[in-house]
Amino acid sequence: MDQISRRSFLVASAALGGAALAGCNPAGPTTGGASAPAPAPTKAPADITGELTIWNGSSQMTNAIKQTFQAAYPNLKVNLVDFGGNDLQEKLLVALATQTDLPDITWVIARRAAIYLRTNQFLEMDDLLKPYESRFDSPSAIVRHRGRIYSYVQGPGNVALWVNAEQLRQNGIDIATFTTWDATIEAAKKLARDSGGQKTFLIQPLRAIGFNTFNTFFHSRSGNWWTEDGQPYKDGRNLQTLQEVFQFWIDLKRAGIAYENDWVPPTFWQAAREGKNLGYQMNFAVGANNTVQNLPEQSGQWRMVTWPKWGPNAPNQTGAFGGVFYAVLKNAKNLDAARAFMTFWLEKGMEEQIKVWGISNYKPATELPIYQEGRPFFGGQKVQLDMSRVPYPPFNYWDWDKMESEIGPIVEQAAAGQVTAAQAVDLSVKALEKIASERR
Amino acid sequence: MARVAASPIALVPPVRTRKRTLYSAWTPYLFLVPFFVIFIPFGAATVLGAVAIGFVYWEIGGDIEFVGLQNFTFVLRDSVFQIALWNTLRMFLGYIVILVPLAMVIAVALNRPNLACRRTFQVVYFLPITMSLIVVAMVFDLLYDERAGVLNAFLTWIGGPRIRWLEDPSVAPWSIIALRVWRVVGYYAVILYAGLQSIPSELYEAAAIDGANGLQRFRHITLPLLRPVTLFVIVAASIAAWELFAEPYVLTEGGPARSTLTAVMYIYRQAFLSFDLGRGAAAAAILAVAIIAVTILQVRFLRGDHDA
Numbered sequence: 001m002d003q004i005s006r007r008s009f010l011v012a013s014a015a016l017g018g019a020a021l022a023g024c025n026p027a028g029p030t031t032g033g034a035s036a037p038a039p040a041p042t043k044a045p046a047d048i049t050g051e052l053t054i055w056n057g058s059s060q061m062t063n064a065i066k067q068t069f070q071a072a073y074p075n076l077k078v079n080l081v082d083f084g085g086n087d088l089q090e091k092l093l094v095a096l097a098t099q100t101d102l103p104d105i106t107w108v109i110a111r112r113a114a115i116y117l118r119t120n121q122f123l124e125m126d127d128l129l130k131p132y133e134s135r136f137d138s139p140s141a142i143v144r145h146r147g148r149i150y151s152y153v154q155g156p157g158n159v160a161l162w163v164n165a166e167q168l169r170q171n172g173i174d175i176a177t178f179t180t181w182d183a184t185i186e187a188a189k190k191l192a193r194d195s196g197g198q199k200t201f202l203i204q205p206l207r208a209i210g211f212n213t214f215n216t217f218f219h220s221r222s223g224n225w226w227t228e229d230g231q232p233y234k235d236g237r238n239l240q241t242l243q244e245v246f247q248f249w250i251d252l253k254r255a256g257i258a259y260e261n262d263w264v265p266p267t268f269w270q271a272a273r274e275g276k277n278l279g280y281q282m283n284f285a286v287g288a289n290n291t292v293q294n295l296p297e298q299s300g301q302w303r304m305v306t307w308p309k310w311g312p313n314a315p316n317q318t319g320a321f322g323g324v325f326y327a328v329l330k331n332a333k334n335l336d337a338a339r340a341f342m343t344f345w346l347e348k349g350m351e352e353q354i355k356v357w358g359i360s361n362y363k364p365a366t367e368l369p370i371y372q373e374g375r376p377f378f379g380g381q382k383v384q385l386d387m388s389r390v391p392y393p394p395f396n397y398w399d400w401d402k403m404e405s406e407i408g409p410i411v412e413q414a415a416a417g418q419v420t421a422a423q424a425v426d427l428s429v430k431a432l433e434k435i436a437s438e439r440r
Numbered sequence: 441m442a443r444v445a446a447s448p449i450a451l452v453p454p455v456r457t458r459k460r461t462l463y464s465a466w467t468p469y470l471f472l473v474p475f476f477v478i479f480i481p482f483g484a485a486t487v488l489g490a491v492a493i494g495f496v497y498w499e500i501g502g503d504i505e506f507v508g509l510q511n512f513t514f515v516l517r518d519s520v521f522q523i524a525l526w527n528t529l530r531m532f533l534g535y536i537v538i539l540v541p542l543a544m545v546i547a548v549a550l551n552r553p554n555l556a557c558r559r560t561f562q563v564v565y566f567l568p569i570t571m572s573l574i575v576v577a578m579v580f581d582l583l584y585d586e587r588a589g590v591l592n593a594f595l596t597w598i599g600g601p602r603i604r605w606l607e608d609p610s611v612a613p614w615s616i617i618a619l620r621v622w623r624v625v626g627y628y629a630v631i632l633y634a635g636l637q638s639i640p641s642e643l644y645e646a647a648a649i650d651g652a653n654g655l656q657r658f659r660h661i662t663l664p665l666l667r668p669v670t671l672f673v674i675v676a677a678s679i680a681a682w683e684l685f686a687e688p689y690v691l692t693e694g695g696p697a698r699s700t701l702t703a704v705m706y707i708y709r710q711a712f713l714s715f716d717l718g719r720g721a722a723a724a725a726i727l728a729v730a731i732i733a734v735t736i737l738q739v740r741f742l743r744g745d746h747d748a
Contacts, residue, residue: 401713412697
């Protein structure tokens with residue numbers, strides 16, 4: 001299988017519910033090329049006619065498309081089919097296999113990109129997107145397959161801590177102390193101790209979401225499962241880091257200070273309303289948007305805390321949780337409209353895109369006023385600006401579906417105390433070798 | 441010598457026309473035609489097609505390549521499939537061992553002559569099976585939640601420990617079995633109850649006159665006479681147990697630590713997450729063989745000699 005050449009970003013969560021996978025960006029160094037000219041779509045908006053069918057996995061983006069893209073192209077009829085992320089994945093598989101009912105454009109979970117792109121049924125867009133390439137803060141922000149450009153990622157989803165600062169303060173905890181993970185864990189222990197184990201502000205989910213959450217910790221320490229060319233990354237330092245992250249995960253479970261749940265079921269938000277769940281680590285799209293949506297009565301109490309450092313002298317960097325992109329099918333019936341759609345989010349729709357995903361890899365986005373806006377729900381905090389100050393290291397995605405089903409259980413075994421951190425590393429390496437050997 | 445009068449029936453030869461004979465011969469087949477019209481393309485052909493896919497490597501959008509038994513040997517050697525099969529078997533046994541006796545107890549209770557509100561009880565027990573499986577699984581997800589779930593709230597209220605219903609690998613399979621049993625026990629109880637009603641009451645009365653107590657009547661009358669219905673319940677529940685998918689898919693995704701990963705989930709993952717249709721189909725064929733084999737064994741083991 002070919003590599004998905006995206007480094008600075010990652011995977012979407014979307015395992016259940018297809019909830020917004022989300023947005024955030026790397027905020028890495030803005031290397032040159034920002035002034036590169038970007039081509040306009042070949043036709044003027046008024047000349048784009050006919051119908052355009054888009055399969056979408058994010059209801060927030062569906063709304064954004066309706067309000068902006070459709071409005072900008074009044075002579076075009078946009079058919080939006082809204083799925084949950086997983087449903088879309090299965091439907092797309094069947095449609096690709098049978099070559100029937102395919103849309104013009106589909107939403108794709110970035111971590112599974114290679115599975116779709118290797119079907120050779122997507123349109124490469126070198127001519128359209130190459131001029132934009134240098135405007136992304138990392139060349140790897142572009143979705144490539146076998147050297148060809150297919151798309152760009154929206155909302156790679158770097159993570160932060162989203163906490164109810166007010167309720168934590170009432171429990172004697174100051175979020176300003178969350179500078180390192182040691183300090184943060186100590187605060188979580190105090191909260192659990194003082195509340196008889198009832199309260200927490202960390203999550204340690206199971207399932208695919210759990211593995212991706214674990215991965216954000218590994219990623220934030222510059223860990224990698226794979227080399228750039230898709231071989232198991234067995235570098236000694238990397239494996240040592242992996243073992244430390246496994247140990248961290250085991251200790252977190254043993255301490256019983258994390259909520260073993262994710263943000264999808266209503267119980268998660270109910271626990272927040274009851275004052276038992278005072279925070280969680282997540283990306284922007286869920287962390288900001290879903291929290292605001294589910295806990296309006298707690299407006300003003302919440303804050304975003306950037307990812308704590310792994311030690312006083314460790315680099316200030318985070319991990320990432322997800323990302324998505326739109327890809328055009330080779331057999332798209334309305335290619336003019338599809339091409340217009342692909343550039344629209346870079347040319348005119350960036351602000352709407354930012355509202356959904358929070359932050360973009362696209363450098364000009366940082367100049368938008370929305371980055372400077374204080375958010376009332378977060379006590380006026382400039383969430384996007386603060387998040388964009390913490391970069392995340394490069395990361396190589398290979399066979400992510402198999403990673404979830406092979407490495408995910410090892411993470412759960414470690415958490416359940418069935419294997420030690422060292423054993424978990426050995427098992428992981430064997431699993432990586434197995435995955436690599438099964439590629440056909 | 442007395443003459444035996446010929447039977448009047450024998451004097452009347454049967455009237456059979458060619459047309460009528462043809463009609464009689466074809467009638468049963470005509471009745472079967474609609475079934476086969478649907479079954480052959482949508483049942484048999486798809487099953488055979490699925491088995492055939494087990495012998496190929498088929499990358500979506502790519503060419504189909506014949507790989508012989510490669511997919512089958514891969515699946516059989518795959519430790520994850522072995523775990524999934526073992527989990528399925530374990531949960532199948534736990535499910536049957538709990539479900540069948542419980543359904544029997546409910547059926548017997550429903551069959552008590554002096555039971556008030558019998559219809560109400562029947563409806564109440566039957567109701568869960570009418571609910572969407574996904575909805576039930578999601579409701580149980582709320583019940584089982586570690587911190588905000590009703591069960592742990594109750595346990596905490598009575599001073600008990602908080603149980604990690606879906607997070608502990610040793611507890612999660614039982615949580616799923618409990619959900620399944622809750623959902624279908626009423627359904628099977630109603631089937632057994634129908635069987636109980638077909639047992640003549642005279643047998644119980646005679647046994648009572650002979651001094652048999654309730655347990656003896658149950659053991660020597662109810663159980664033997666209910667055997668065919670019980671066999672149906674066991675076989676039907678077993679096949680459903682082998683096909684366990686939706687509940688662990690919604691509640692645990694096969695975790696934690698693969699403790700609730702089932703054979704059908706493995707098939708789903710191979711076919712629809714890894715997009716390896718060949719391996720998925722091979723695993724499905726292997727599972728089908730396992731189900732057929734176990735069902736034959738069950739029927740042979742449970743069927744009495746007089747039924748043979």
